[in-house]
Amino acid sequence: MLPFSTIDEASAFLGRNLTLAETLWFNYSARKSDYVLYCHNILFLFVVFSVVPLPLVLVEMMRSVGFEKYKIQPKVHTSLSDMFRCYKDVMRMFFLVVGPLQLVSYPSIKIIGVRTGLPLPSIWEILAQLVVYFMIEDYTNYWIHRFLHGKWGYEKIHHVHHEYTAPIGFAAPYAHWAEVLILGIPSFLGPAIVPGHMITFWLWIALRQIEAIETHSGYDFPWTPTKYIPFYGGADYHDYHHYVGGDSQSNFASVFTYCDYIYGTDKGYRYQKKILRKLKEEIEKSGAQNGGSYPIHAQDVKSD
Ligand SMILES: [Zn+2]
Numbered sequence: 458m459l460p461f462s463t464i465d466e467a468s469a470f471l472g473r474n475l476t477l478a479e480t481l482w483f484n485y486s487a488r489k490s491d492y493v494l495y496c497h498n499i500l501f502l503f504v505v506f507s508v509v510p511l512p513l514v515l516v517e518m519m520r521s522v523g524f525e526k527y528k529i530q531p532k533v534h535t536s537l538s539d540m541f542r543c544y545k546d547v548m549r550m551f552f553l554v555v556g557p558l559q560l561v562s563y564p565s566i567k568i569i570g571v572r573t574g575l576p577l578p579s580i581w582e583i584l585a586q587l588v589v590y591f592m593i594e595d596y597t598n599y600w601i602h603r604f605l606h607g608k609w610g611y612e613k614i615h616h617v618h619h620e621y622t623a624p625i626g627f628a629a630p631y632a633h634w635a636e637v638l639i640l641g642i643p644s645f646l647g648p649a650i651v652p653g654h655m656i657t658f659w660l661w662i663a664l665r666q667i668e669a670i671e672t673h674s675g676y677d678f679p680w681t682p683t684k685y686i687p688f689y690g691g692a693d694y695h696d697y698h699h700y701v702g703g704d705s706q707s708n709f710a711s712v713f714t715y716c717d718y719i720y721g722t723d724k725g726y727r728y729q730k731k732i733l734r735k736l737k738e739e740i741e742k743s744g745a746q747n748g749g750s751y752p753i754h755a756q757d758v759k760s761d
């Protein structure tokens with residue numbers, strides 16, 4: 458809730474006229490409590506989980522009209538009912554865990570100092586904070602994910618997320634309830650270290666989930682804009698992690714590739730890519746057709 462009752466009062470406080478964005482924000486948020494603004498995340502996450510994977514459902518249903526060549530594991534076909542079942546499971550977790558977690562975590566947002574007032578942050582401030590949030594999340598998630606691939610973590614918790622050996626968009630947030638809670642920590646850490654505006658926080662929560670849906674899409678589209686982000690992992694990178702499954706010692710990072718490179722946990726993936734490249738060259742030479750992205754049934758190459 459803003460400490461001004463009129464735009465004139467807000468202008469007097471800032472010592473200038475409000476920008477268009479600030480006027481819109483004033484009109485929208487002035488009479489809403491910070492708690493209500495924070496809980497907008499529940500609605501945003503619901504929309505992201507429900508709507509963003511829908512184009513991928515269409516792509517999976519229309520593979521024969523040209524999308525087949527982008528499928529990372531072309532031998533795997535996921536039916537509409539399987540995708541709907543995954544969505545139902547995700548929604549159950551959403552209403553039982555994700556939503557309630559948002560409802561009760563409001564005090565933490567107040568403690569770290571996420572602000573809702575004026576002035577609004579500049580585009581550059583928002584972008585810089587989002588980059589920091591992604592990097593902190595990526596690093597923290599890497600180590601938690603690696604821990605979850607230990608015997609205890611995998612058997613008790615992480616195996617649920619790996620039920621999809623060929624991931625689909627809806628399966629991005631599909632996980633054990635404990636994993637949903639644990640992975641809230643890396644998402645929260647960035648805003649805790651570099652607190653920003655509520656708008657930045659909304660964007661962060663939504664973009665992180667959109668990114669996760671893209672990396673679980675099962676399709677490696679050459680036109681995706683994320684290809685231009687340096688060190689970005691993407692769908693092919695994380696798909697390999699699911700393909701190998703519980704034994705995987707490769708590709709733990711959630712967003713970028715540099716943690717796996719630095720800590721030597723991308724060797725299995727790079728080895729597969731090398732073999733695949735060689736096979737493709739041979740196939741091109743002989744004019745034959747290959748059936749899949751991963752030619753060797755993977756026993757992952759251990760990192761150490
Ligand atoms: Zn995993």
Ligand SMILES: [Zn+2]
Pocket residue numbers: 618624629673695699
């Ligand atoms: Zn995954």
